[in-house]
Amino acid sequence: EDQVTQSPEALRLQEGESSSLNCSYTVSGLRGLFWYRQDPGKGPEFLFTLYSAGEEKEKERLKATLTKKESFLHITAPKPEDSATYLCAVQAGTYKYIFGTGTRLKVLA
Amino acid sequence: DARVTQTPRHKVTEMGQEVTMRCQPILGHNTVFWYRQTMMQGLELLAYFRNRAPLDDSGMPKDRFSAEMPDATLATLKIQPSEPRDSAVYFCASGLVPTSGISSTDTQYFGPGTRLTVL
Numbered sequence: 001e002d003q004v005t006q007s008p009e010a011l012r013l014q015e016g017e018s019s020s021l022n023c024s025y026t027v028s029g030l031r032g033l034f035w036y037r038q039d040p041g042k043g044p045e046f047l048f049t050l051y052s053a054g055e056e057k058e059k060e061r062l063k064a065t066l067t068k069k070e071s072f073l074h075i076t077a078p079k080p081e082d083s084a085t086y087l088c089a090v091q092a093g094t095y096k097y098i099f100g101t102g103t104r105l106k107v108l109a
Numbered sequence: 110d111a112r113v114t115q116t117p118r119h120k121v122t123e124m125g126q127e128v129t130m131r132c133q134p135i136l137g138h139n140t141v142f143w144y145r146q147t148m149m150q151g152l153e154l155l156a157y158f159r160n161r162a163p164l165d166d167s168g169m170p171k172d173r174f175s176a177e178m179p180d181a182t183l184a185t186l187k188i189q190p191s192e193p194r195d196s197a198v199y200f201c202a203s204g205l206v207p208t209s210g211i212s213s214t215d216t217q218y219f220g221p222g223t224r225l226t227v228l
Contacts, residue, residue, distance in 0.1 A: 034216065043200050043219030087152070095165035097142070099152040
């Protein structure tokens with residue numbers, strides 16, 4: 001069964017304390033892996049798409065990487081404004097999209 | 110700044126009533142998605158449209174839910190009759206994929222959602 005699991009469920013960091021969020025997946029025929037950021041009361045905001053193992057993408061303090069079994073979202077020197085829920089999703093077929101349940105990140109000043 | 114818009118933003122209704130949610134995708138996008146988000150289940154894909162045609166609605170309860178795209182600028186999700194278990198936030202998202210050749214991945218741009226409460 002196709003599945004996406006994110007860990008940890010929640011993470012508290014001090015400002016400047018770098019860390020990584022994990023997204024592990026088991027799907028047949030990965031078409032793409034997506035990272036989104038969701039703020040309370042808002043829709044998910046697109047961050048990155050990764051297509052193949054070994055691919056990396058960066059945006060400001062965020063860096064996403066992909067292997068054959070998992071993806072990491074690295075947050076370098078986070079700031080309080082990085083606090084949000086980070087969602088991982090996979091496209092497992094033309095019409096099949098599976099989201100993880102997210103990691104709630106809180107960055108303390 | 111192109112955005113997906115959704116109306117209404119909030120809806121409170123009583124069990125048994127009809128609910129219609131509307132979505133305006135980003136101009137030029139050719140795919141539309143409807144999702145439901147709850148604390149327990151997270152984001153669940155309900156329906157997927159490409160070029161206004163419904164390609165997949167396997168995630169949608171067929172007996173009470175229906176989704177349509179009357180034109181390229183409007184997508185609707187209807188629940189009739191509504192039940193308390195339908196209470197959730199409903200998101201619409203749109204994207205752009207090539208219209209010819211091998212289909213590629215869909216990067217989705219989400220609207221702000223409709224928070225539905227069924228009493």
